[in-house]
Amino acid sequence: MVQYLTPPLDLSFTALSDATRRGIIDQLGRGDASITSLADKFQMTLTGMKKHVQVLERAGLVVTQKVGRVRTCKLGERGLKAEAEWIEAHRKLFEARFEALDEIISEMQQEGSDD
Amino acid sequence: MVQYLTPPLDLSFTALSDATRRGIIDQLGRGDASITSLADKFQMTLTGMKKHVQVLERAGLVVTQKVGRVRTCKLGERGLKAEAEWIEAHRKLFEARFEALDEIISEMQQEGSDD
DNA sequence: TAAATACTGAACTATATGGTTCAGTATTTA
DNA sequence: TAAATACTGAACCATATAGTTCAGTATTTA
Numbered sequence: 001m002v003q004y005l006t007p008p009l010d011l012s013f014t015a016l017s018d019a020t021r022r023g024i025i026d027q028l029g030r031g032d033a034s035i036t037s038l039a040d041k042f043q044m045t046l047t048g049m050k051k052h053v054q055v056l057e058r059a060g061l062v063v064t065q066k067v068g069r070v071r072t073c074k075l076g077e078r079g080l081k082a083e084a085e086w087i088e089a090h091r092k093l094f095e096a097r098f099e100a101l102d103e104i105i106s107e108m109q110q111e112g113s114d115d
Numbered sequence: 116m117v118q119y120l121t122p123p124l125d126l127s128f129t130a131l132s133d134a135t136r137r138g139i140i141d142q143l144g145r146g147d148a149s150i151t152s153l154a155d156k157f158q159m160t161l162t163g164m165k166k167h168v169q170v171l172e173r174a175g176l177v178v179t180q181k182v183g184r185v186r187t188c189k190l191g192e193r194g195l196k197a198e199a200e201w202i203e204a205h206r207k208l209f210e211a212r213f214e215a216l217d218e219i220i221s222e223m224q225q226e227g228s229d230d
Numbered sequence: 231t232a233a234a235t236a237c238t239g240a241a242c243t244a245t246a247t248g249g250t251t252c253a254g255t256a257t258t259t260a
Numbered sequence: 261t262a263a264a265t266a267c268t269g270a271a272c273c274a275t276a277t278a279g280t281t282c283a284g285t286a287t288t289t290a
Contacts, residue, residue, distance in 0.1 A: 008134075009131070009132075009134075009137070010132055010133065010134060013128050013129075013131040013132035014128075014129075014132040014276095014277090016124070016128040016201075017124075017125055017128035017129040017132055018125065018277085018278080019123075019124075019125060020278090022124065022201070025205055025208070026205075026208075028212075029205070029208035029209070029211070029212065034236080034237095035236075035237065036235085036236060036237080044278095044279080045279080045280065045281085046236075046237065046238090047237090047238080047239085047279085047280075047281085048278070048279055048280075050237075050238075051277085051278075051279080052278085055277085066236095066237085068236090068286090068287060068288075069235065069236045069237065069286060069287045069288070070235095070236065070237085070287090071236080071237065074212070075208070075209050075212050076209075079206060079209040079210065080202050080205055080206045080209060081206070083202050084199075084202045084203060084206050086131075086137070087195050087198050087199045087202055088199060090140055090141075090144070090195055091194060091195045091196070091199055093140070093141075093144035093190070094144070094190050094191075094194040094195060095194065096144070097143075097144065097189070097190045129246090129247090132247095133247085133248080135248090149266080149267095150266075150267065151265085151266060151267080159248095159249080160249080160250065160251080161266075161267065161268090162249085162250075162251085162267090162268080162269085163248070163249055163250070165267075165268075166247085166248070166249080167248085170247085181266095181267085183256090183257060183258075183266090184256060184257045184258070184265065184266045184267065185257090185265090185266065185267085186266080186267065
């Protein structure tokens, strides 16, 4: 059984916090891509794109390999399992707090003394 | 039907990228809490904790209400639905790229010309 | 072998994060 | 009413993001 090392959630949630990087993941889902092709697609300098890819790599979400002068990027084998697990576990936490729906509804009828 | 405004994923993934803030969500899942009690629990100054709570608030994950001199924090009604949806959709993307398992296995037998 | 291509690294800018201290203000409580 | 409590805001620090330009190096290709 192969074990992929999962970097801490800090790194992956940081990687996912930028729309361009989420777009890169979308794109790589449609096929591997070079830094240049990604830079073109997202209207950015090569250097800028390289930095985004590095953030994704650090998080283990993307792996790259340089062959000749071309660096090819693809989705990392580790996937988004750890992230999905955290989100799902905590989604239940949120829902548990609000299953007393009538409380919310009655709150809606009165004005809260908020700031 | 109540519609909760969902701030962009940028804000929520940024909020989730810090271990202290993920811990705050854990904690609020066990019950509402004041800024002071959270600051104590996470060994941080009041001001530092307030900033973390503000990041969570901006993302809609936490809501706060000040009554008297105490600001009480609780989990936001909007939950983690949007985040779960993004993660799940893209998890499938990752998996689709790797369902050709034999490719991976054969890759494991040969050395890649990596950098 | 000369030119084009693909990337890399350093340096710079502006803004955000993650924390602090210090000096307030507002609200309880004794 | 004086003191304690709970928060707030400004200012500061170090580091990270998100981008750029410019000057390389390495690899194809003509």
